[in-house]
Structure formats: structure tokens, C-alpha cells
Amino acid sequence: MSLEQIAPTGPAILVVEDEDALATLINYNLGKEGYRVSLCADGEEALIIIDEKQPDIILLDWMLPTVSGIEVCRRLRQRAETRNIPIIMLTARGEESDRIRGLDTGADDYVVKPFSMSELSARVRAVLRRIRPGLAEDSVRHGDITIDRVAHRVKRGEAEIRLGPTEFRLLDHLMQHPGRVFSREQLLDAVWGQDVYVETRTVDVHIGRLRRALNGGGDGDPIRTVRSAGYALDA
Ligand code: CA
Numbered sequence: 001m002s003l004e005q006i007a008p009t010g011p012a013i014l015v016v017e018d019e020d021a022l023a024t025l026i027n028y029n030l031g032k033e034g035y036r037v038s039l040c041a042d043g044e045e046a047l048i049i050i051d052e053k054q055p056d057i058i059l060l061d062w063m064l065p066t067v068s069g070i071e072v073c074r075r076l077r078q079r080a081e082t083r084n085i086p087i088i089m090l091t092a093r094g095e096e097s098d099r100i101r102g103l104d105t106g107a108d109d110y111v112v113k114p115f116s117m118s119e120l121s122a123r124v125r126a127v128l129r130r131i132r133p134g135l136a137e138d139s140v141r142h143g144d145i146t147i148d149r150v151a152h153r154v155k156r157g158e159a160e161i162r163l164g165p166t167e168f169r170l171l172d173h174l175m176q177h178p179g180r181v182f183s184r185e186q187l188l189d190a191v192w193g194q195d196v197y198v199e200t201r202t203v204d205v206h207i208g209r210l211r212r213a214l215n216g217g218g219d220g221d222p223i224r225t226v227r228s229a230g231y232a233l234d235a
Contacts, residue, residue, distance in 0.1 A: 010034035011056035011128060011135045011176070012190070016046040016072065017090060018064055022113075026059065029117040030124070036190075043067030047075060050082060053189075056135055056176070057128060059120075060107070062091040070105055077106035086131045088123055090115075134176045142175050142233065143222060145214070159217050166191065167210040171233075174223070179235025181226045207231055 013030060017023040018041040027037045038055065040046045044066040050058065058076075062069040069089060076082040089110040103110070108127050111120055128136035139148045146155045152168060154161040163171065169191045174182070182190070184200040192198050207223065215221050224232045 010036060011132070012036045012038070012053065013057050013059065013124070014038045014040060014046065014049060014053070014055040015059045016040050016043065016064065016069065017059065017061040018042065019061075025117065026120065029121065033121060035124075041065070043069065043072045046072055050076065050085070054081070055085065056132060057086045057088070057124060059088050059090055059124070062089055070101070073105045073107055084131075086127045088127055132176075134178070140172075140175050142178050144219065145171075145175065145222065147172055147175055156214055156217060156219060161213050161216075163210065163213055166206050167213060170206055170210055171214075174231070174233035178233050181224075181229050181232040183230040187231065203231075 010033065013035045015023055015026050015030075015037060017026065017039070020041075023039050023041065027039055031037050038049065038053065040049050041064075043064040046058075046060070046064075047067065049055075060069045060072060064072070067075075069091075073087055073089065076085060076087065087107045089107040090113060091110055092113040108131060109123055111123055125136055134140050134142075138150045139146065141147075144157045147168075148154070149172065154163055154168065154171065170187065173187065173190045184203040187203050188196075188198055188200060192202075211221060211223055214223070222234050224234050226232060
């Protein structure tokens with residue numbers, strides 16, 4: 001089996017949690033469900049990672065070294081680039097006033113420790129479904145393109161489009177974020193995985209194949225090339 005078949009393709013989730021055992025457990029369980037999980041144990045580091053990687057969703061512990069979870073949340077909500085990233089707070093505090101404070105600061109949901117992995121996973125799915133439906137559904141439509149993640153089928157209008165596994169993942173990733181411009185490096189990380197050495201030019205080759213497959217019926221090119229920046233699916 002090649003690397004590109006086993007690397008997970010799901011939403012990128014950043015887990016900010018300083019309890020090692022809990023972080024490991026979350027990593028294992030969400031990874032098994034196909035999420036691309038990154039771990040971080042410190043509030044200040046989290047802010048740097050979020051700037052670099054723009055995760056699709058963040059699990060944020062309340063009590064953290066350096067900068068607290070609630071402060072991380074507050075800072076993320078102040079900036080346009082990070083304002084809309086869904087955040088679920090992990091908290092040991094059960095006090096109603098603390099929960100309200102968490103939601104006031106801009107968290108989308110919270111889970112009170114101790115929680116089960118199935119509860120956490122249900123909350124993550126629910127928040128994604130509510131805020132970023134393109135990431136959570138089995139079937140996603142954008143314009144005249146439909147992608148079925150379970151059956152691995154793509155249609156443009158009524159026409160079936162045949163794609164290789166890499167082109168499928170590229171299209172899936174672009175469809176999760178219509179209108180957003182991705183650099184070649186970002187597409188490599190998301191589609192090929194972060195630990196795989198592939199030349200950035202490879203991205204151009206696969207984008208070319210994806211374009212030819214999608215545009216075979218002469219329906220116009222939905223993929224926009226942004227000079228010196230990268231690629232986007234037209235919003
Ligand atoms: Ca903690």
C-alpha cells in the first residue's frame with residue numbers, strides 16, 4: 001500500500017492539551033476516525049501553530065502553561081484570520097459561570113472532563129456539521145460538482161468524473177474550503193501528508209490532471225490558479 005492511500009484525509013484538528021495521557025488518547029481515537037491530528041501542550045505555542053497551519057477545528061484545554069486556553073480563545077477571536085475557526089473547550093470546571101464565560105469568549109462548544117472518546121467525537125462532528133458542513137458530510141456539493149466521500153465518486157452535473165486517488169483528495173480538500181487559496185506547500189501537507197517528501201511541482205502535475213478530468217465536458221474551469229500563490233476552487 002502506498003503512503004498516499006494510508007494518510008488520513010479528514011479535517012485538520014489541533015489538540016491543545018498539556019495532559020500527555022489525554023492528548024495521546026485523543027490523538028489515537030480521532031486519528032482512527034480519519035482526522036489529521038496535531039498536538040500541542042502550551043498556549044503560546046498553540047497560537048504560533050494556529051497562525052502557520054490554520055487548522056479546521058481546535059480542541060482547547062482551559063488550563064494550560066504560559067497562555068491559558070480561555071486567553072488563546074479570546075486572541076483567536078480578535079483576528080480576522082482565525083475568528084471563524086471552530087473551537088471546543090476542554091474543561092475540568094463544571095461551574096455554570098465558567099461555562100458561560102467560555103462561550104462568551106467565543107468557544108463554539110465545551111466538553112467537561114472526564115469525557116468519553118465517543119462523546120468528544122460526537123461533539124467534534126456536531127460542531128463541524130454546524131459551522132463547516134463541507135468538512136463533516138459524506139457528500140458535498142459545490143456548484144455543479146458533487147463528491148461522495150463514502151463511495152469515492154465525483155460528478156459534474158450528471159456526468160461521472162473518474163479521478164485517481166490523489167486527484168480525488170485534492171478535489172476533496174479544495175471543496176472543503178471553496179474560495180480559499182492554498183499554496184503548493186499547504187496542498188502537499190494536506191493531501192500527501194506532512195512527513196512525505198514530494199516536490200512542490202508534483203502538485204502542479206496533479207492539479208493539471210484534476211483539471212483535465214473535471215473540464216472534459218467543456219463546462220468551464222472551476223480551479224483558479226493564483227500567480228505565485230497557489231490554487232483555489234472558485235467560490
Ligand atoms: Ca490542563
